[in-house]
Amino acid sequence: MWVLVLTACVVTAAGSTVNINDTVFASLPPLYALDEWSQCQRPGDVYCMVDAALYATQPSPVMTLLQGYSQQTLKHYNRTQVHRGVCVSRCGKINQTTDTWDDAAQSCVSAGVAKYGLEAEVLSVSWCMSVDSPPSSTGPARALAVLCTVLVALACLATGVHVLGDRCAKAECNRYLLAFSLKRNWDILTYNRRKPRSDDRMKDVACIEGIRFLGMQCVIFSHVMLIYIYSYIDNPQFVEKMYDHFGWQAVLNSPLWLQAFFAMSGFLTAYATLISSPTKPITLFKCCMSIVNRWIRLTPVAVFALWFTMAWFPLLGSGPQWSWLVEREAAECSERWWYHVLYVHNHLPTGKFCMGHTWYLAADMQLHIIGVFLLLVLMRYRTATIPVLMLAVVASGVASGLVVYFNQLTPIVTAQTPEVLRTMFAGSKILTLVYLPFWMNLPGYIGGIATAFVLHHNSMEGTMKLKDSKWFNLLFHAALFLGGAVVLAGTVFLSDSGLPQWASALYAAIDRPLVAVFFCIFMLGCFSRCWSLVRDTLEWRGFHILGRLSYCVFLIHFIVLRLTLAGNTQLGHASILSMISLLITSSTLSYMAAAPLCLLVELPLIQLWKAVTEGEPYRPSTPDQQPRKAFDLVAQLRRRTEA
Numbered sequence: 001m002w003v004l005v006l007t008a009c010v011v012t013a014a015g016s017t018v019n020i021n022d023t024v025f026a027s028l029p030p031l032y033a034l035d036e037w038s039q040c041q042r043p044g045d046v047y048c049m050v051d052a053a054l055y056a057t058q059p060s061p062v063m064t065l066l067q068g069y070s071q072q073t074l075k076h077y078n079r080t081q082v083h084r085g086v087c088v089s090r091c092g093k094i095n096q097t098t099d100t101w102d103d104a105a106q107s108c109v110s111a112g113v114a115k116y117g118l119e120a121e122v123l124s125v126s127w128c129m130s131v132d133s134p135p136s137s138t139g140p141a142r143a144l145a146v147l148c149t150v151l152v153a154l155a156c157l158a159t160g161v162h163v164l165g166d167r168c169a170k171a172e173c174n175r176y177l178l179a180f181s182l183k184r185n186w187d188i189l190t191y192n193r194r195k196p197r198s199d200d201r202m203k204d205v206a207c208i209e210g211i212r213f214l215g216m217q218c219v220i221f222s223h224v225m226l227i228y229i230y231s232y233i234d235n236p237q238f239v240e241k242m243y244d245h246f247g248w249q250a251v252l253n254s255p256l257w258l259q260a261f262f263a264m265s266g267f268l269t270a271y272a273t274l275i276s277s278p279t280k281p282i283t284l285f286k287c288c289m290s291i292v293n294r295w296i297r298l299t300p301v302a303v304f305a306l307w308f309t310m311a312w313f314p315l316l317g318s319g320p321q322w323s324w325l326v327e328r329e330a331a332e333c334s335e336r337w338w339y340h341v342l343y344v345h346n347h348l349p350t351g352k353f354c355m356g357h358t359w360y361l362a363a364d365m366q367l368h369i370i371g372v373f374l375l376l377v378l379m380r381y382r383t384a385t386i387p388v389l390m391l392a393v394v395a396s397g398v399a400s401g402l403v404v405y406f407n408q409l410t411p412i413v414t415a416q417t418p419e420v421l422r423t424m425f426a427g428s429k430i431l432t433l434v435y436l437p438f439w440m441n442l443p444g445y446i447g448g449i450a451t452a453f454v455l456h457h458n459s460m461e462g463t464m465k466l467k468d469s470k471w472f473n474l475l476f477h478a479a480l481f482l483g484g485a486v487v488l489a490g491t492v493f494l495s496d497s498g499l500p501q502w503a504s505a506l507y508a509a510i511d512r513p514l515v516a517v518f519f520c521i522f523m524l525g526c527f528s529r530c531w532s533l534v535r536d537t538l539e540w541r542g543f544h545i546l547g548r549l550s551y552c553v554f555l556i557h558f559i560v561l562r563l564t565l566a567g568n569t570q571l572g573h574a575s576i577l578s579m580i581s582l583l584i585t586s587s588t589l590s591y592m593a594a595a596p597l598c599l600l601v602e603l604p605l606i607q608l609w610k611a612v613t614e615g616e617p618y619r620p621s622t623p624d625q626q627p628r629k630a631f632d633l634v635a636q637l638r639r640r641t642e643a
Contacts, residue, residue, distance in 0.1 A: 033571070043132050046087070046089040049083070053081050053123055161174060162181040221579070221583050229418055235573060259519060263516055269448075318567075321568070332353050413431065434508065467530045489511075557586055564582060
């Protein structure tokens, strides 16, 4: 008690800059707590998630300490509130008037905090579970089971037809069925019918797949960190201390590297248009068909993952956090699934758990729509290419800076109060105004288009070989380091002494454009055959499959993460070791699950759409046959890699 009194005095004198060691934390009411799950499984037992506010009717050093600690909102949770998993049926009976468990939950929580000399007021009682509750509707689950059965049956039938021989495979009537052939799709996945690995363009494919694979690992790790922030753990102070360590501060600003994915998307779209323009010039109809093809490319697997989340995911387990992490997501996806199908969910209010990471797909689809029509204009007015692209990037940067300045925001997207992250960015202005809108991510996409124009012009004119330029090679080797320096520079906005608002606006205006420029320089150097140890590493043959699976992995890795943590009946424990362990586990399981999803859903439906639109039967090649057309980087990537 004397330690608490002394600490409370320091808090009063020093304002909101408070540091508490683990010994003092042990004497305070825990932020999270869970009743024993196994002791709440009798008939009639009800387990609920309860939020309560702490208060003291008399002067209390404990309450003073909690209030002072919570005032440092940028780095600390609101410790004046507690979050509990409570077996409410053990504390009282349901209120017959309001048909709620509020009174019982109040009794449970008040008894738990009384030993600290505090009282609690229940704010919400939600996501209640009972062993004898009627199951939710099984209609969607059965429908999904029927669909999976049909897909497996088609795959088996098509594979059997395929292995019968060329006579059957060449038949015109079989081209739709053969889209489901596992043998054919396995060849596409593993590039078994491609040129030898010494081919330069094959190395370019591997390079892009390598970038995509490594980027996917960074995305998974950032989501591992995020899921620890909003799940129930026994050491939330570990999360709070992240804001004071340079390494974790850099991780908090790592979403800037998403510009790399937008840049690759813009590059592939623009380069495909440029190389086909002499024989097949872009038209308004082709722009519309490109949008339709893009929708067909992304939607089937995304809808399958969304359907799984709503129908099967809640049936896979149970636990004290199951309703909070799993059933909640299923319920909220049932409300807004059609926004996902239309790819507009990046403009919805935040705070929902429905596959929030797929905002990237919505932004990418919107950028693709803008990009194809922009290319339609640029292909007709080539002289306007440089000013138009520069104007788009500058306008996006200025808009970002002005939004940050006039809304008094910090430029670090995920560097918000842990309390905001705990509620999945509910009410976050930074996310909705700066991060999610597609126009704020124009620098990456426009940079990819510009890279395609430069590469195409250099290859057609042949005026200068970039790989022989000493200055370009120097810039190429430094590009990733310079991009990393831009990311690291953002850590200064996490210091206790805040910087002027004009500095935040300036950084917000230039951070994404600079990262996009440096990555595009690196990408241009890779395709220009500049020597680099990093590039040689990315050309590893194994990246073909891993990168090809990255779209499916992107969709399902969050499901795997929640499944891993939600089934735990005890409080989790956050540490570097546990995060690395969860990263390895979730990555392995995600890729294992992505392989059948790719072979049974993604590739078959893509090949079926090609059979419908192109109308050419599939003719399997033999090992002695050479491809009829010269291998082209973008043509292959567009057919066999995700955008």
